[in-house]
Amino acid sequence: MKKDLFSKKANIYEKDDKRVSNVDNIANAISNNVELDKNMSLMDFGSGTGLLLERIAPYVRKITGIDISSSMNSELIKKKESLPCELDVLEIDMELESLKENFDGIISSMTMHHIKDIDSLFVKFYSNIRAGGFLAISDLDLEDGSFHTEDTGVHHFGFDREAIAEAAKKAKFQNVKVIDASIVEKPHGKYPVFLLTATKNV
Ligand SMILES: C[S@@+](CC[C@H](N)C(=O)[O-])C[C@H]1O[C@@H](n2cnc3c(N)ncnc32)[C@H](O)[C@@H]1O
DSSP states (O other), X not given: XXXXXTTTTGGGGGXXXXXXXXXXXXXXXXXXXXXXXXXXXXXXXXXXXXXXXXXXXXXXXXXXXXXXXXXXXXXXXXXXXXXXSEEEEEEOOTTTOOOOXXXXXXXXXXXXXXXXXXXXXXXXXHHTEEEEXXXXXXXXXXXXXXXXXXXXXXXXXXXXXXXXXHHHHHTTOEEEEEEEEEEEEETTEEEEEEEEEEEOOO
């Protein structure tokens, strides 16, 4: 069992206004660039306390939050009754485990940089999306390593947009696009954030 790297952060995670407004921007970028509807069942990969999924919840039927951290999952479960869609929370390490379920789409914010082997994860994502479904994942552009001030299991200092688009294409995703989604401003720098969207063709 991996250590819960967010155990000290989970209950204060949403107290950071810049973090919350970054996810606001990401959710807006997703809802402006992907067609969502009330029949859809989505996966939120690395759902954390649910900042992203609670913003997408009004537009879909169900969201399955996948997260390795029991402390983050506990915070998310507290929101279950007040969410305007169904919620399942699965405590899974997506690097080690696989899911059989198929989703209409996968959303994710600020989680890919925690994943060592993103090529394998894109292959998993592809197998968990039904034909005709979509992928919408957001994360940091390449940065100098100064974004994180504590170790929460960071494997990438952001991503080069072309390289991450290639990784999605290699896993057979189509219509891969990478656009600007947000900028996180910290006292020591500005950190742009992208949104990658793609489809799994019928
Ligand atoms: C920076 S937080 C982002 C949370 C949320 N998406 C947001 O934007 O507020 C990253 C989340 O990914 C989760 N995570 C990291 N590695 C994971 C893995 N291998 N499988 C599932 N979840 C993982 C962490 O536990 C954490 O909750």
